[in-house]
Amino acid sequence: MYSTLIDAATLARHADDPKWVVLDCRHDLLNPAFGREAFAAGHIPGAQFASIDDDLSGPKTGAGSTFRGRHPLPERAALVEALRRFGIDGDSQVVAYDAHGGMYAARLWWLLRWIGHEGVAVLDGGLPAWQAAGQPVTADLAPPRAPGRIAERPSLTRTVSVDDVVSNLSTQGFTVVDARANDRFRGENETIDPVGGHIPGAKNRFFKDNLGADGKFKPAARLKDEFAPLFASPSSAVMQCGSGVTACHNLLALEVAGLPGAALYPGSWSEWCAVAERPVATGA
Structure with a gap:
């Protein structure tokens, strides 16, 4: 189990492991379409795209139209459903990456720990490190995965309001x-x-x-x-x-x-x- 960082060589060795789920978290604060466009142009084979705005954040307003920030935490149940759509099980090894030094991949890492999932790591160096190691990228989409069965466990993180x-x-x-x-x-x-x-x-x-x-x-x-x-x-x-x-x-x-x-x-x-x-x- 990897719970902080993982290197490109280790990820490549598990490219065909059905227990491993790879998520591309690329994003741009000033251009919300960037992540999906970059993913479509080329990504790690087998990876799926996880949107910071759509999958990894909740509504910007809460009760009484109170502004909760630009990327509020999603509701836990909504997050679990999103993770299940990616095919994540309770024993999955999840690997998150971006092309920005981990600035967005770390959000997914934290969210999984928030619902108690320890088997999540960030690809150290991201997509640039993957390519520098001579590993391939593809524009082809991976076959759909069966819905996952991940469920909430005691949180491994804490928050303040x-x-x-x-x-x-x-x-x-x-x-x-x-x-x-x-x-x-x-x-x-x-x-x-x-x-x-x-x-x-x-x-x-x-x-x-x-x-x-x-x-x-x-x-x-x-x-x-x-x-x-x-x-x-x-x-x-x-x-x-x-x-x-x-x-x-x-x-x-x-x-x-x-x-x-x-x-x-x-x-x-x-x-x-x-x-x-x-x-x-x-x-x-």
Whole structure:
């Protein structure tokens, strides 16, 4: 069972294993059609496309038309149904990949852990690493899989709500770590964040800082050294980003580093800044 990262050679050895399910999670925040188009143009043989918007997120508004963020968590039952459509069973090994250093694949990794499925890993280096290893891509669609039988189990993750984060402004019971790029954290990128800045007291750990020059995750010891100054302990840390997607990359990096236990704030900045009364900090 692989529960954090997997390399291209290992995935290739299991290309014909019926217990393995490979999901392509490519996406573009500014071009929602990108993922499906990229998948149609070429993907890992046998892979299926998992849409960040349609399969891995829920409705943007909740009870009373409350805005829940740009990529809210799906309802658990809806997520289970989506995973069954991909043919995932309770004992399946799931492999998620993208072409962006794992920034979207990590969302699927986290969601499966959220419903208690441990056998899920991110392809280290993604599609570029697969191709660099001389492995093939195809535009052909895999034959349909039989519906899976995955079911909810006790969660392997935890979350905090926007109310928890509001309360934390005064209690300082946990440290918020923001995975967005530095310019977005400082409030200097209006293209993606019309309301710029960050939650007061948050620290910045850009998710790409988890990667080496080769686009793969840094060694565990190095990740551990880099995360250590950010919080007292993983259990006192909450990961967030723009909409709860790339924050999962930091959560994956923490698992790789041997620092499990941090929580996700799913609504993240897009939910936080939607209410003008919530305070905003700018700058470094």
